[in-house]
Amino acid sequence: MEIQRSILTDLERWRDSRFRKPLVLQGARQVGKSWVLKQFGTECFDHCLYVNFDTHPELKADFVRTKDPARLIKQLEMSFGQKVVPGKTLIVLDEIQECNEALNSLKYFCEDCPEVPVVCAGSLLGVALNRSEASFPVGKVDFMTMYPVSFLEFVTALYPHLSAPLMGVDLQNPVPELIHSQLLDAYRVHLALGGMPEAVSRWGETMDWTVTDEVLRGVMLSYSLDFSKHIDHKDIPRVFQVWNTIQDQLARENRKFRYGDIQTGARAREYEGAVEWLCLSGIVHRLNAVETPRLPLSAYQKSGAFKLYLADVGLLRSKFRLDATDSIRGNRLLTEFKGVLSENYVLQSLVRQWGTVPCFWTSGNTAEVEFLLQHGSSIIPVEVKAGDNVKAKSLALYRKTYSPEVAVRFSTKNIRRDNDLWNLPLYLADRLRELLDVSLDESSMLK
Numbered sequence: 001m002e003i004q005r006s007i008l009t010d011l012e013r014w015r016d017s018r019f020r021k022p023l024v025l026q027g028a029r030q031v032g033k034s035w036v037l038k039q040f041g042t043e044c045f046d047h048c049l050y051v052n053f054d055t056h057p058e059l060k061a062d063f064v065r066t067k068d069p070a071r072l073i074k075q076l077e078m079s080f081g082q083k084v085v086p087g088k089t090l091i092v093l094d095e096i097q098e099c100n101e102a103l104n105s106l107k108y109f110c111e112d113c114p115e116v117p118v119v120c121a122g123s124l125l126g127v128a129l130n131r132s133e134a135s136f137p138v139g140k141v142d143f144m145t146m147y148p149v150s151f152l153e154f155v156t157a158l159y160p161h162l163s164a165p166l167m168g169v170d171l172q173n174p175v176p177e178l179i180h181s182q183l184l185d186a187y188r189v190h191l192a193l194g195g196m197p198e199a200v201s202r203w204g205e206t207m208d209w210t211v212t213d214e215v216l217r218g219v220m221l222s223y224s225l226d227f228s229k230h231i232d233h234k235d236i237p238r239v240f241q242v243w244n245t246i247q248d249q250l251a252r253e254n255r256k257f258r259y260g261d262i263q264t265g266a267r268a269r270e271y272e273g274a275v276e277w278l279c280l281s282g283i284v285h286r287l288n289a290v291e292t293p294r295l296p297l298s299a300y301q302k303s304g305a306f307k308l309y310l311a312d313v314g315l316l317r318s319k320f321r322l323d324a325t326d327s328i329r330g331n332r333l334l335t336e337f338k339g340v341l342s343e344n345y346v347l348q349s350l351v352r353q354w355g356t357v358p359c360f361w362t363s364g365n366t367a368e369v370e371f372l373l374q375h376g377s378s379i380i381p382v383e384v385k386a387g388d389n390v391k392a393k394s395l396a397l398y399r400k401t402y403s404p405e406v407a408v409r410f411s412t413k414n415i416r417r418d419n420d421l422w423n424l425p426l427y428l429a430d431r432l433r434e435l436l437d438v439s440l441d442e443s444s445m446l447k
Contacts, residue, residue, distance in 0.1 A: 107137030148195030194314015
């Protein structure tokens with residue numbers, strides 16, 4: 001089944017921009033980058049010339065010999081038997097991290113051949129761009145990041161009758177109970193399934209969790225193969241050790257990552273590089289702690305206290321080896337796991353909307369709020385509850401101490417606004433930024 005990805009709209013805006021530069025599309029492996037670029041080329045251009053440096057390594061030699069776009073285009077035309085027409089042909093350079101010379105050539109496409117649209121992608125671009133030996137055309141490219149399938153995309157593809165009601169929700173009225181119940185059911189499926197496109201497609205086609213779990217295990221295996229293929233041999237064991245302990249770290253009540261849990265005597269300086277590699281690869285998100293919520297939040301982060309979540313909640317369930325049907329039905333033995341899965345789901349949504357990883361607030365060992373968002377000149381605390389029990393002292397303490405303009409609590413309850421406190425159902429996580437923009441704009445107009 002085909003899933004319509006919302007990033008196609010962003011790609012169309014890039015195509016039409018008069019300030020367009022070659023585009024670098026980042027994102028973790030198997031989130032659908034290659035598919036969406038081919039779809040973009042097919043739907044929005046007359047022709048698409050697709051180059052993959054992983055499957056056609058011999059093409060690297062052309063970029064070693066010259067950086068001149070005119071000569072490169074002629075060589076690509078001969079190699080693929082396809083004419084490149086300025087403005088009508090999209091050139092896609094996939095797995096470009098395998099060819100540093102091609103990455104460097106983007107500078108010359110920007111300066112000497114802006115009429116030919118060029119897009120590049122790669123599963124480990126984040127890692128490649130941060131290597132000291134990478135020759136990167138600073139200031140000569142545009143950036144875009146692709147994430148796993150969102151809940152909005154999931155609903156549109158698999159529950160199209162719920163798409164319009166979901167997009168029509170506002171903060172003034174609760175959601176009709178029938179729609180609320182159906183959206184919660186869809187959310188629970190998404191929580192177990194995650195957003196890896198192949199897994200979503202397989203479940204949509206078969207409704208068979210055995211099939212989808214095989215897909216998720218295959219994605220996990222592909223990540224492990226990346227560790228072995230793209231990391232210096234001396235660093236491979238440490239990356240595996242960090243990767244293999246993430247689910248155990250998140251299973252604890254406070255979720256905080258402890259190097260000592262990797263192995264007895266482990267120190268930060270030994271494993272910082274492994275954590276950074278996983279974050280740069282896009283498969284892990286790192287949240288740093290903040291004790292003093294002031295602007296800018298980045299200046300008050302404590303890098304020594306952090307949590308590591310996965311970039312996809314379905315992969316996290318797979319890592320926990322949790323049965324999908326138990327997760328959906330709410331097996332009481334899985335209560336704590338449902339909490340961390342809900343947090344991971346909300347985090348994915350926040351990262352997708354704000355383009356950066358939020359922080360979490362901690363007050364010693366007495367209180368903690370899952371996420372802090374910097375939204376314009378406001379700091380928004382976000383609390384996540386997996387069910388309908390919304391009692392929590394931490395958010396109450398934060399509100400009493402710092403009087404935020406808006407505080408958000410996600411749970412399975414329906415919409416309710418209590419002055420500054422927004423109680424939102426979990427299925428609205430993807431619309432939080434939009435709802436904040438509307439509400440804060442209205443508040444400013446009333447002042």
